[in-house]
Amino acid sequence: MTAGRVLSPGFHSRVFDIVRRIPRGKVTTYGRIAAMLGHPGVARHVGNALAVCGREEIPVPWHRVVNASGKVSTNGTDQRTLLEREGVRFSPNGAIPLKIYVWQPPEAE
DNA sequence: GGTTTGACCATAA
DNA sequence: CTTATGGCCAAAC
Numbered sequence A: 001m002t003a004g005r006v007l008s009p010g011f012h013s014r015v016f017d018i019v020r021r022i023p024r025g026k027v028t029t030y031g032r033i034a035a036m037l038g039h040p041g042v043a044r045h046v047g048n049a050l051a052v053c054g055r056e057e058i059p060v061p062w063h064r065v066v067n068a069s070g071k072v073s074t075n076g077t078d079q080r081t082l083l084e085r086e087g088v089r090f091s092p093n094g095a096i097p098l099k100i101y102v103w104q105p106p107e108a109e
Numbered sequence B: 001g002g003t004t005t006g007a008c009c010a011t012a013a
Numbered sequence C: 001c002t003t004a005t006g007g008c009c010a011a012a013c
Helices: A011-020 A030-036 A043-056 A078-086
Strands: none
Touching (some): A011 A030
16 A cells, blocks of 8 residues: 555545444444444544534434433434434433443444 | 544543 | 543544
């Protein structure tokens, strides 16, 4: 490889690819997606990518992605509504029990 | 091409 | 439980 300076060409695209693989009724966290991509510290970009996805109206189930606290980072109530609609139950404090609803990929590497 | 911005995360108090 | 702080790094300006 000539330069070898390729770290993440089109990071957003990779994020979308992961989010599309999330099955209905399951959720995942930003940091976890970042870890899947091989970058444990780029959780912020995962959220940023999804923000762009909403702006570009890209068909991605972004509502299935929450933060490490199990709460939605979006200000709107739409995300919670969509999740409950998929069968996800929220805790009294308004957070999701990740131990139950977190999506665990079949194969990790 | 440096500066600003984020749909975050871990830790501390 | 909440609030505050530092760090992480790509994309947009």
